[in-house]
Amino acid sequence: MTVKGDKGLDMIIHGAKRDSGGFLTVTGEFKNSASSRVTTPLEWSGNEEAVAGTGPSLAGMTLVDSRDKKRYYVLRDTDNRPLTTTSYDSGIDAGKSLSFFAQFPAPAQGTSEVDLQFPGFTTATIEIS
Known part of the structure; x- marks a missing residue:
């Protein structure tokens, strides 16, 4: 599934897989379809002070279960680092992916x-496998 975003970025979702440990992992890529480099927004990291020190991340991503009326946030490890892609370059070159x-x-x-x-x-809306 591809979701069009701001500034020529596409979010391509490869899947959402449930594992036996009680976790759900979403995988995909951000593809720059613009003709020039796109700077990744600061909002991607979320606005929590606890994760601000971890550098660029995708901690701003959430899942909503409309059926049970629940919102899920990216998990954190014991050092409060988000369990998501982190420390990536602040931009994506034209035609490249993250x-x-x-x-x-x-x-x-x-x-x-x-x-x-x-x-x-x-x-x-994504299906869970």
Whole structure:
């Protein structure tokens, strides 16, 4: 699934996979379809003070389970670092991509799709495998 974003960036979602440990991992890539380098927005990292010190991340990504009316945030490790792609370059050159992953708590077993929300992109409904 491809979601068009601001400034010529496309978010290509490869999948959302539930694992036996109770986690859900979303994978994909951001592709720059513009004719020049695009600077990644600061909003991608989220606005939490705890993750601000970790550098660029995708901690601003959330999942919404409309069925159970729950929002899920990117998980953190024991040092409060987000379990997502981090420390990437602040821009993506024309025609290039940035692969990503983001790990969340898994929604209830009966939930088969969630809405992915990320700054600069429209909401995307994705299926859980």
